[in-house]
Amino acid sequence: MKLPAFFIAHGSPLLALEDNDYTRFLARLGQDLPLPRGIVVFSAHWDSPEQLVTVDGQHETQHDFYGFPDEMYELVYPAPGDPLLSRRICELFKKHNLAHQPILGRGLDHGVWVILQKMFPKADIPVVALSVDSLRSPSEQYEIGRMLAPLRDEGILFIGSGGLIHNLRLLSEKDQPEDWALSFDEWIAKSLEAWDLPSLFAYEKKAPHVREAVPSYGREHFVPLFYAMGTADEGRRAQRMIQAYQYGTLSLNCWMLD
Known part of the structure; x- marks a missing residue:
């Protein structure tokens, strides 16, 4: 059984408590997919110069955010790990001469569990987290x-798991998305649907409004897209399944890559 890969925006941690079109979409997506044997997540909230791999048999839940309602810190996602899958990942990295490090006891950051909590609420599918x-x-x-x-x-x-537009300094109270955010997302959409790697790899020079959408201090939220795309290199098909916005600029989208 070959599953598609996905890029999924995880938005604000508050997404874990929200009931809206986007969270309901994530719930339906989890229900519609064939049951995975395991889930591997490249998380924007684990940025490291060395490739890191969780190897836990059971994960703790990280509450790696500050100033949120008390209810957020009571949420847990007690997903199991899969040490054998972690070992298989490490073997593939070794085969391709990629320096990597197995990590025990890190737990799942909110870039991982916020979306999985919506997609697979039973937390019964093994999860391996990977750094970017x-x-x-x-x-x-x-x-x-x-x-x-x-x-x-x-x-x-x-x-x-990340965000194609994730600039916390440009959030607003607007109900409608900013024009520049729409323009950037549409450039990404056109390039992704064509699987135009030269343009996408040069997004920092070619994409409109890139400095607003992907600031230098927030690049880690954009790059999980490339990791996920790489797993779908054989088919090179991309489909945008939903597009929404919060706070005027925070882009919430899901791309299926196959």
């Missing part, structure tokens, strides 16, 4: 994802 390196080139990030592509044939679901 926002300082690598997009082509390197893509190649790391491609190293793991064989696991898609083994029932593994890959998710890149």
Whole structure:
């Protein structure tokens, strides 16, 4: 069973408590997908120059955010890990001479559990979290994802969790998205649907309003896209399944990659 890969925006941590079109979409997506044997998530909230891999048999829940309602800190997502899947991932990294490090006891950050809590609320599917390196080139990030592509044939679901537009300094109270945010997302959509790697890899020079959408201090939220795309290199098909916005600029979207 070969599953598609996804890029999924995880938005604000408050998404875990919200009931809206986007969270209901995530719930339906989890119900509609064939049951994965395991889930591998490249998380924007684990940025490291070395490739890191969780190897836990059971995960704790990280509450890696501040100033939120008390209810947020009571939420848990007690998903199991899969040490054998972690070992398989490490073997593939080793095969491609990628320096990597197994990590025990980190727990799942909110970039992982907020979306999985909506998609698979029973928390009964094994999860392996992987770091990203926002300082690598997009082509390197893509190649790391491609190293793991064989696991898609083994029932593994890959998710890149981040945000194509994630600039907390430009959030507003507007109900409607800013024009520049729409323009950036549409450029990404056109490039993704064409699987135009030269343009996407040069997004910092070619995409409109890129400095607003992907500020230098927030690049880690954009790059999970390339890792997820790499796992889908064989088919090179991209479909935007939903597009929404919060706070005027926070882009909430899901891309299926196959």
